[in-house]
Amino acid sequence: MERRHFLRRTTAAGAATLAAGTLTATSLNTGSATAAPRRSGPLRVDIVMFDGVEELNCVAPYEVFSASAMHSPQGVRVRFVTTGRPRLIRGAYGTGFEVKHRWAPGDADVIVVPGGGYTRRDGPGVWAEIDSGVLPRALAAAPRAGLTISSLCTGSLLLAAAGLTKGRPCTTHHGAKAELEARGGVVKNARVVDDGDLVTAGGITSGLELGLWLVARELGADAATGVENMLEYEARGTVWTASSTS
Template sequence: MQIVLFDGVEEQDFAGPYEVFSYAGRLSGGAAQVAFVSAAEPRVVTAAFGTRVAVAQGWSPAEADVIVVPGGGFGRPDGPGIWAEINAGLLPDKLAAAARAGVLVTSLCTGTILLAAAGLTAGRPCTTHHGAKAELAKRGGVVKDARVVDDGDLVTAAGIVSGLDLALHLVRRELSADLAVAIENVLEYQARGTVWVR
């Protein structure tokens, strides 16, 4: 599993799934592995609230079965975040290529707008942060009022802390329900809401 980081990414968007997947690896004896990646070369990413993260890996979807795309910067069109990534074009292009190669592409919060820019949500059920749902619909997504939307090879989640629910759903789906419950117990968190599944 790989989580894509970029300047302006929301801290909670990537920290929650990273912890869930890390516990999945620890509690399963290594059945899951997670890494941060950037769309280009390894580098230091500065997140939305100034957290600096050293990303040791460049883009390598061939080494992952799941890509997670967090959001950030939706309300700052002139700053770092999703708009800068969309304007640069590199990340949307690479997401489209990963999807064509059969990688399970997932997102949370306004990361779904990046998937829309890559052409991955057009005509498909999906969700995002409540403040970005109109933008997602404008870009052709069939917006569902759900915390997690599972459309097979595209799984999206709503805003910020719903990344925990996304990650727990992916652990349950890809590994086991028992492991997902064990992680919930460690985190003192119970997955919220019904997962919308086609």
């Protein structure tokens, strides 16, 4: 059954349970994943940018969250941020992103950490950011009540370098799962893994699913299906949630 059908059924979430060693789609009656919380202001989303970032990793969630503003009475604020000075950042394929905002996790409700450059050990990308230590240290200091830190693709390795995935359910691009596990993550074979204030997603195109899942969780199922209709895209894959194993 497509996850869209779960979202449409009420506010019950499409999620996953662990059955006979495999993940199977099911619906939960908790309502926790798609019941929109009361907000006094817009949902604030910051997408972290660095040289070598995978273009689709950052553009897909940016598109989803930006489109969700049309379906939220309180609005949605989405911006690219960097731990360095605001500047032109080059993506993995040379695309230039004019990033105007500095890292400010205290002003965000959701932080999205994309990946990129995993196969270029000596080039720009996640390895260079890990070696520098600036972004991992910033991420390590960011957690607070009310903030969700998320990643997609090899952005999870930046979270791991910050110590945020150690001992916690998480996922990443299939080619980096062994590395994530070696760094202490409890890797789940799911498209999106929701462990409350830590939400991770698989490779490259899963930024769409990450965005849609968080839109459903933070703004409600109607907002998520509205974005799906606008983008002419139906979310795919399994979502693992911590509550699905309780």
